[in-house]
Amino acid sequence: MxxxxxxxxxxxxxxxxxxxxxxxxxxxxxxxxxxxxxxxxxxxxxxxxxxxxxxxxxxxxxxxxxxxxxxxxxxxxxxxxxxxxxxxxxxxxxxxxxxxxxxxxxxxxxxxxxxxWSGAAAEAEGNASLSPTQFAEKLGVWLAELDSVVPSEDACGNWYTYLQQFSGVFDMERIRIARDMLSEIPLCGRAMSRNDTALTSFLNSAEGHLMGCDFERAQMRPRGWDYVLGYIGLIEQFPENTGAVLEAYSAGFSRAHKGALIVEELNVVSRILYTARAMADGRAAQLISWQ
Missing domain, CATH: 3.30.200.20 (Phosphorylase Kinase; domain 1)
Structure with a gap:
């Protein structure tokens, strides 16, 4: 997959x-x-x-x-x-x-x-005026608003069971270690997901809000999947300012989200998958320590 x-x-x-x-x-x-x-x-x-x-x-x-x-x-x-x-x-x-x-x-x-034509068309340049925390907060808001309008469907189960299909992407030993935590976090249905960690494909519109581009990998995923990938992408793009960036990201999402997703649970899933991805890629030395 x-x-x-x-x-x-x-x-x-x-x-x-x-x-x-x-x-x-x-x-x-x-x-x-x-x-x-x-x-x-x-x-x-x-x-x-x-x-x-x-x-x-x-x-x-x-x-x-x-x-x-x-x-x-x-x-x-x-x-x-x-x-x-x-x-x-x-x-x-x-x-x-x-x-x-x-x-x-x-x-x-x-x-x-x-x-x-919306705002700056060159994606990376479109967000050059935003600080990392400003971009992260806007991204959190955008993802929360996206979750409210994308096509969706019912799905049951939990994050641990769902992640078993990604053995080629994540270090599954990290997933197994976190089994108890992941098993307690239920899936809240499936929704169309952008399904990409890349953060360059966003425009900062003339009205000051983000517009997402590049949906080449879009497909149905558990609700919150894009939040998880955005969390991982922010860590990888802003490794020197991770704490403030992730705080702004979570705050933006929490403020704008009106559904059943719980941001604290998504943060747990995100941290586990960030670690599992880094371990699978041989980047253990680059892992950040969680405060």
Whole structure:
């Protein structure tokens, strides 16, 4: 099962006219239609685009037409359509939530997603003005609000039983040691999860709230799964300021969450899985000590 962002890295980015030609080739026959959507149906509007990021599965582009701009994600046809289908489903489900860029159009062939332009489009730059604690608090709020609007379903059991399927990801000895604690924490149903520890795929909108991007790994997971992965991601991204960052994260989530999840229980699960993941990856020397 997929869990974390893979380590394949970013491909060598095509230079200048090369990536431009790739985009025009893949979008052949679609350029005029995209220009009409972006421009607000202005007749004869020309489409221009700039490369934001060239990833392992897709290119992210800023597109402009008729004085307006939008965000376009063009998926590599050499890959399966899993990433595209997952992201399309997530963006469509969350279209009116205000938590993600609003999807304007999509196509299954060629595979692309067209979304409204929201705040800073370069994800890492979009949060450059936020301190680690400010970002963590906003992330906690965003995840709590996400939990209230994503598709969900009933599920029973506990975290210990559920985690048995991840023997290839976690050090299962760490899980077994924590069996009593994990067995006492029930699952509160399943919900669509972003399912990624990467924290760079967020925009800080003009209104000052976060908007999530990159749902290529989205799938149904226990409620609170994204909180756990966010907790792990924050530790890994801000190892020198962990205490204050995690406190802000938990406070943001607790303040905004209206459901049945108990943040103290999620923190227990998060700490156990952070340790189990680090041990499985051979990073025991990097583990932080819990106060």
């Amino acid at each position: 997929e869990l974390m962002q893979d380590k394949a890295g970013v491909r060598v980015k095509p230079q200048g006219a090369q990536w431009h030609a790739v985009v025009r080739s893949r979008l052949a026959g679609r350029l005029e239609g995209i220009a009409r959507i972006v421009s607000g149906r202005k007749s004869g509007a020309a489409l221009e685009f700039d490369l934001i990021r060239y990833g392992s599965t897709a290119m992210s582009l800023e597109v402009r037409a008729g004085g307006r701009r939008a965000y376009l994600k063009l998926f590599d046809p050499a890959h399966t359509d899993y990433a595209y289908q997952r992201e399309k489903a997530a963006l469509c489900a969350l279209r009116e939530s205000g938590l993600v860029p609003r999807i304007l159009a999509y196509a299954d062939k060629p595979r692309f997603l067209l979304c409204e």
